[in-house]
Amino acid sequence: MVTIPGPIDPPPRLLMGPGPISAYPSVLRAMSAPLVGQYDPFMTAAMAETQELYRGVWATSNAATLLVDGTSRAGIEAAMVSLIRPGDRVLVPVFGRFGHLLAEIAERAMAEVHTIETDWGQVFPPSVIEEAIVRVKPALLGLVQGDTSTTMNQPLDEIGAICSRHGVLFYSDATASLGGNDFEADAWGLDAATAGLQKCLGGPSGSSPITLSERAVAVIESRKKIEAGIREPGDPASPDFVRSNYFDLGMILDYWGPRRLNHHTEATSMLYAARECARIILLEGRDAVIERHRVAGAAMLAGVEALGLVVFGDVAHKMSNVVAVEIPEGVPGDIARAALLDDFGIEIGTSFGPLHGRVWRIGTMGYNARKDAVLTTLAALETVLARFGVAVPAGGGVDAATGVYAEAP
Template identity: 50%
Template sequence: MYRDLSTSLRTIMTPGPVEAEPRVLRALSTPILGQFDPEFTNMMNETMEMLRKLFQTNNYWAFPIDGTSRAGIEAVLCSIIEPGDRVLVPIYGRFGHLLTEIAERYDAEVVTMETEWGEVFQPHDVIEEIKKVKPKIVAMVHGETSTGRMQPLKEIGEACRDMDVLFVVDAVASIGGTDVKVDEWKIDACIGGTQKCLSVPSGMAPITFNSRIESILLERKKIERGLADREEDKKRRRPVIRSNYFDLSQLMDYWSPIRLNHHTEATSMLYALREGLRIVLEEGLEERFLRHQLHEKALIKGIKAMGLELFGNAKYKLPVVTCITIPEGIDGEAVLSMLLEDFDIEIASSFGPLKGKIWRIGTMGFSCRKKNILHVLGALEAVLIRHGLKLHAGRAVQAALDVYDNEKCAVETI
């Protein structure tokens, strides 16, 4: 006989997935409704409304794609790319390579530019490349979890709009943990994730897109149906039929008042996302971002007090991911294993050129709290001492406590 399901209680401090909000887990157990039940369609409308606030946009279209974050990225790209379209992807970590692969699978002509992992692009360099390449789409990562860096986007978005280039942004790691200003930064389509700063289990990918994207989707639908208005469009061959599941034009019908059936909605996941968004908005975006910054500061102070070095350009650090250079002579994987086995703490290594060179600690959503910061600092110090590293024993947790005490004093004096 198989045993009852029982999982270990972990302190998850990876860059995702993270610990789910308890209220979200309770929402997952809510009784199932039919997907066209008026109660459920009202929840769909509420979720769209809350997503607009999360993305800081006035776009009508803001809804989740059923699937992991990658599903949201693929839905956007496959719905707007036609064979031969030129797509520029600036790569500064693993997930720029993912954008490249997805675009190539839909027969785009992909042009890439790369910088050293741990750095980001200066906006003027990207803008110059846009002028040179003349792409239809610029696809870019906002928060790159593989390197712990965050790319400035505002100037790039403005340049794309001036040059009539579509700007598609992967904000999977940043949404809900730091500012993502879709309208102000002139982002045409933006993709988020549930399993990171929203503290909802993986399984949905919130997206939003504007009228510039919508016009492409509607025109493409007309061509496919032979209903194009313009003569030049009538003469065009039918666009390649790509994905049915990820076709945004069909999903628009499903999420509009028409409620044209496209798929069976992931009912319980929508409950979870709705509750996760309620928690975010109850806390307030600005307050939530400040909370993430506070715990990031405490973690960094503790790491430095221990005598460890941070990785990457500090000026462009992603507030919700902290990267640590693995000390010389230390087996990084052995440290991860001991943290998990002896302390029930999970942090992460990295990918590609950084594999075996850095550890990554995520401070995201519900995982981003004082108890977790103090626990991971104390445990990491203990594990490194067991592995023979000479460090400043006892200083890490005290340095983090100093940050919290100073913050408390600051609040009390306001």
């Protein structure tokens, strides 16, 4: 006999890790709005509104700005399988876990994948990327902007011009950075960029905003096979055949476009959430939200340094919204994290690969990029560190963070 549990009742948490984060309350309210049919005029109007809102978030005029239903990885995969033909050369500069992810997805798209690597905690100078482009001659460059595994923010402002000079499509994964760090899709020459709601955008995981340049759309459109409005399967052996139905952006663009050709049933509640995330950002002001993340990140950085913690990586290239700190010698990292969660309801993150068990990652993003969340986390962290024998100055982290807020414009 099946035991029927009670209604879902999660405990209150302050999510101060690298994501997911605590969603904006209005996003949660939006998700509880009534459902409508996928071709209801309200639904199609909400889709069009969401497209326009994300043009503002991405800083683009791209007509092809929309959502891919699924987590941020769904957006990554849709972009890569739709833009990469089998046998295409793809270059991926790797400076953390998510560069490896881009390389893996490109391999699954049957690309000839080339990578360059730098130490975790560092980023690539544009000259190094250009040298690799000249050597590899890729069809596409896949580059993460903000990699939460290392907390580094790869500068993109010169990369688009480099790609344009060499006839290379430029794709960036901005999952961890969009909304909390500057991102200028048009000014920086991006051909494709994808993100997720669960970081700086302040929503739940499950929807992936994407924007595509006219050049990217031309590549995608060239791979479509349409006869009288009905799609033909095509020849799976053809290099033009997109090897995914769900992630075929040619079909998704037609679904979001004026003809509204059926592809899937849009995830209505996630559309509502994504729309509200973008609406919040533009209502507060895109630049103001980025500045709020900058101040919160600077306050957290000052606070952890005042507690005597060593910050990992090149701080000059750290994302605004997350900091990694070395776990003090003698402190059991996972047990201390569990104490923060059990005693204070605060979640911070561990890390991956060579940093697993070596650093904690503390986020200040979205709804939690605010003073009270920063100060509460620092006060709780001080208590837990002292419990495990770390000599910390009483109130040092909170005082340092408060000082940053006092000096903020």
